[in-house]
Amino acid sequence: MSELIVSLAAIVGEAHVLTDADTQAPYLTDWLGKYRGAAAAIVRPGSTEEVAAVMALCAERKVPVVPQGGNTSMSGGATPDASGQAIVLSLTRMNRIRAIDSIGNTMTVEAGVVLAKVQEAAQAAERFFPLSLGAEGSCTIGGNLAANAGGVAVLRYGTMRELTLGLEVVLPDGRIWDGLTALRKDNTGYALRDLFIGSEGTLGIITGAVLKLFPRPTARATAFVAIDDASAALALLSSVRARCGDRLTAFEFMTGDCLALILHHIADARLPLGAMPPAAVLIELSDADDEPALTRRLEGALTEALEAGGALDAAIAQDGTQAKAFWRIREGVSETLVRAGKAAKHDVSVPVAAMADFVAAANAAVSAVLPGIRPIVFGHLGDGNLHYNLLPPAYLDEDEFAAQAPGLTRIVHDETRKRRGSISAEHGIGQLRVSEMPRCKAPIELELMASLKRLFDPDGRLNPGKLLPHPTET
Structure with missing residues (x-):
């Protein structure tokens, strides 16, 4: 057993450092089966203090860390690379609901709490937490925050950024930022909370959150x-x-x-x-x-x-x-798209008024390149988010279609960009879209994002290969 593994076991307990292939396997493949990686260990801390100690150890040893919640990412955002050098930091043991304030309409939870449990706890308190996703029985609040999850009720209640008041975050060097406030007004400087929400685990490890609750609809x-x-x-x-x-x-x-x-x-x-x-x-x-x-x-x-x-x-x-x-x-x-075969999937957003124009233009453009292609379009029309999926024409097999998929994606994203839209509305960038960021973000945006990354994670050890392209690609 390596010195790193012994040191990790001393922090979280030997039973919570997984090193054999069978127990590691569920953590190393993404939900869609598109990405597979390797890890030096799967580490399962049970508290914020344990997360901090693990991060400090990994900073000292220069070990990359890939944070993971329910492992339901649609973009490979929680899967390590194939080098086996990183540890996967699974937060699923951190699953306590710390407090519910029925007067202030807040709930304080740990990052590993499953979304459905938050919904149930709110209902038991005669309150309502509105985030609702297809994966709500397995996705965790930490992952929802890392991806700034949306779901079907964004039209009325907003994304996770709008549903969150405060955060607790462990920084890459092991320091803890306690921002678990329930304040709805705080004008004392930069909104650090908003940097971590949607950062896909590249700036820090979210370990807790204060969530907004609402009156329960009757x-x-x-x-x-x-x-x-x-x-x-x-x-x-x-x-x-x-x-x-x-x-x-x-x-x-x-x-x-x-x-x-x-x-x-x-x-x-x-x-x-x-x-x-x-x-x-x-x-x-x-x-x-x-x-x-x-x-x-x-x-x-x-x-x-x-x-x-x-x-x-x-x-x-x-x-x-x-x-x-x-x-x-x-x-x-x-479930339908899984059964129908490999699809070219796109999670885009455009201004609501431009939605119909986008659908018509994208359908025409992909059909011109690949006659017989089958657009399967659905989504949250009210907030401008469409899931624009393409199934192959009957005359192409999956491998032939896979070879065409990058070109089709470029067409779809070009139509999105023409309307000042986004290539990721709610699924995140992860590994899936990272190479497209230079085409879809202005150089100054990438420069500012890279500067923030260097400030928080100067060694680039936290969730490497996700969200931001390598500096040589910008």
Whole structure:
């Protein structure tokens, strides 16, 4: 056993330093199976103090560290490289909810708490934590913060940056920054919190957070609406928002091709309308109002849209079971894409008003290069985030399509850039998009980001190879 392993075991306990291949394996492959790495050890600290001691040891020995939460990254952001020199710092043992303040509407948690547990704890306190993701049963708060996670309720509540008041962070040299404040106003300098949120574990290890809670909605109204296209979706969004205000919690868009694929692959998914529409949106309102009043408000908005021709058909859930069935369609997209085969995936955002133009332009551009390609488009239309996925035409096998994928991605990202959009709305850069950063970020942005990286992590040991390109690439 190496001296490093012995020293790590002295900090966290021998049982929490994993070195054999079988126990390491789940930590070394990303959720999508796209990236595989190697590690000197998997280290599982149980407290902030243990994280600090591990980081100080690794700083002294110049050992790279890859932080990992629930290992649900969509961009390889928590997977080490193949050198085997790094340790993977798994925070899943740090899973305590430290405090709930029902008066201040906050919850203080450790980074390894699974998102679903936060939701459940908020509900038990008659409060609401709005972040909702497909991976909420396994993703952790630390990972959500590192990627500035969004999900289906961003339209009303915002991303993790908006849902967080304070942080506790261990720096690369082992020092602890205790920023676990529950203050909603603090104008005493730079917002350090916001540097770490969305930094993908490249500046420090988030070990705790103060999260915002909200009054628990007592009423929901959910509708599945058939429309012509993304332009019709934007018009419907505008009219529903005008009538329903901030009661509008979710507005999810899916093309007809996307719906058809879901119904083909997901056995328990049922279309609540009579015929397959060209496109559809899933709308949800929530409020502390009584449910019949909320449903009447949604009915009024949809009646106006149907009479004006902005909607083709609509179904409003009559109870929670029907609402869950509507959401099953939307939540089945990720599973569908796995079953459908290798897709070229893109997680982009553009200004909401430009969404329809983007979809039309991107569809035309990729089809011109590869006739028969199948765009599978869905996402959070209300906040400008689309998951623009491409399945190969029938005449190409997966390997042939994989060779075409980089060129297709460039086309999609070029259309995004034309509209001053982003190539990563909520999945992060990780390993997947790091080489594209010089094309998609201005030189001064990359220079400032690299300067911050050098300030916090001068040796470049923290999550190397993620988010920022190597200096020679800028």
